[in-house]
Amino acid sequence: MPAARATEVIDIPATVRDLVGSLLTAPWGQVSASVYETGRLVTLAPWLTGHQRRLAYLVGSQRPDGGWGGPCGYSIVPTLSAVEAVLASLGRVPTGEVEAPGTDDAGEVAPYPGPAVLLGTAERGLRLLFRLLPSMDASAVPDTPALDLIVAALTDAINGHLDGERSAPPTALARVTFSGRLSPPAGVDGARLAMVRAAMRGGTGLPVKILHALEVTGSAARGHPAIRPEHTGTVGASAAATAAWLGDATEDGGRDEVGTDGPRARARRFLENVVNEHGDLAPCGIPVTAFERSWVLSGLARAGLTVRAPRQIVVELASALGPNGAAAADGLPADADTTAMSLYALGLLGMPHTPDPLWQFETETHFCTWQGEQGFSVTVNAHVLDAFGQHLRAVRGAPSTVGASADRCRAAVGKVTRLLCDRQRTDGSWRDRWHASPYYATVCCALALGEFGGSAAVDTVQRAREWVVNTQRPDGSWGLWDGSAEETAYGLQILALTGSARGGVEESFTRGYKFLLEVTRDTLEKDSGPALWHDKDLYYPRAIVRAAVMSALHLADTSRPARGRIADDR
The missing domain is CATH 1.50.10.160 (Glycosyltransferase)
Incomplete structure (x- = not known):
């Protein structure tokens, strides 16, 4: 069956308008049941x-x-x-x-x-x-x-x-025949x-x-x-x-x-x-207001889509940025991830803010998600790189009074760039604590390094591109456990936004595009997919995934190699 262009399968501008509008009509967020x-x-x-x-x-x-x-x-x-x-x-x-x-x-x-x-x-x-x-x-x-x-x-x-x-009065627990007792996994204790x-x-x-x-x-x-x-x-x-x-x-x-x-x-x-x-059920995290809005808006804008966010959303996203940073939503602590993504989104939308709130998350070696974090996140640091890189782009040529701040930001960009390059796995991918799939971690790191890492990151980004091509499934999809629309969107974004979709990646890019076209309508109608995001339980953030899919389809539709190849197939 001949392949179609994305615009023949789905009205991307209308879908994006509806998606951005839903951030206002469903302000607590769109998250799957847990x-x-x-x-x-x-x-x-x-x-x-x-x-x-x-x-x-x-x-x-x-x-x-x-x-x-x-x-x-x-x-x-x-x-x-x-x-x-x-x-x-x-x-x-x-x-x-x-x-x-x-x-x-x-x-x-x-x-x-x-x-x-x-x-x-x-x-x-x-x-x-x-x-x-x-x-x-x-x-x-x-x-x-x-x-x-x-x-x-x-x-x-x-x-x-x-x-x-054996409690009195007896309950149905007395009918349980299981006679053992449970112990936590080794290394997980109750201290x-x-x-x-x-x-x-x-x-x-x-x-x-x-x-x-x-x-x-x-x-x-x-x-x-x-x-x-x-x-x-x-x-x-x-x-x-x-x-x-x-x-x-x-x-x-x-x-x-x-x-x-x-x-x-x-x-x-x-x-x-x-x-x-939620149909009498409960999601992992609710509300997720600033988290959802910053991821959706930045993802769409980065892909070159026209984003007309309601003024209320932009104002609320900006007002959530206090001196201590931004929290994903009320009830959660401020974190470097939401702070960085809010800064990056606002910069792309033409409302740049000072990145000063990020300094409180800086450690000697990296930027922590929050104070006292026990783990480490490469995607948080990738988003920090996006925020500082976007800020430096905005102040380029500004008066010398911002020089000291710019110098500190440039130092942070160099520090995080080296960190992300060092943290790349031998196969060319990254793994992270906030998502089950390496395709999410890799799209975050590869895009940030490709845009703001400079010459120091060229080889690192190329290895990520090679990993994407080498791990594509026979049906054209990408995915950790099975091919999914979300992960395929990440694969296409990596190939489209970190360099040309020509040469050795053109065939891979086109096959991924075809797969995404085939599953897009079903994905959008069901508004569901595999739960891959980390909270207390795995979850599926519907609006964020929809934004990723729309971004990938837009990038593929505006990519000359993909457009020409699919036209030939038709």
């Missing part, structure tokens, strides 16, 4: 509307092997959460009702999982965890946020349910969890970055006086964390002593809004 967060709501907020639907989701999304979530180590967190949630639900069922049918929230018989189904679900999950956890060590566990805290907390909770099988819980019991509160996983602190989180929801009602930009702070809202209807507009009322409304917008 097994982990949904499981935490089952345990922590059984009173919340949609409880039975959340249970049905957990049962229905269990894999044949008994697990949930992504492959290998990516299944640990969602499987622990789902198993614990199902066990917690069984612990609320009197043992004599095990064979009762499922009911809806009003008590009417409905096609929701009854206790007998939940027992089978729990047994399969427990058996998988019993086999999986001892076979893994810390090196095989993905570097996702708060993983050590979550794994330790949920392992303890599951063992607590199993140890309480940091014990410290966090001790801090909570001592009344001192927690660092802002820990609030995103407040649920790991257990009952100590409920109504903690040092923690207050944001104006949106969220605690830690997480449904699970908010539910943990709110506690059992059935005791007082979620009301505050001072009325219906206090922090508890806001927290309850937040949870109600979240599940209402």
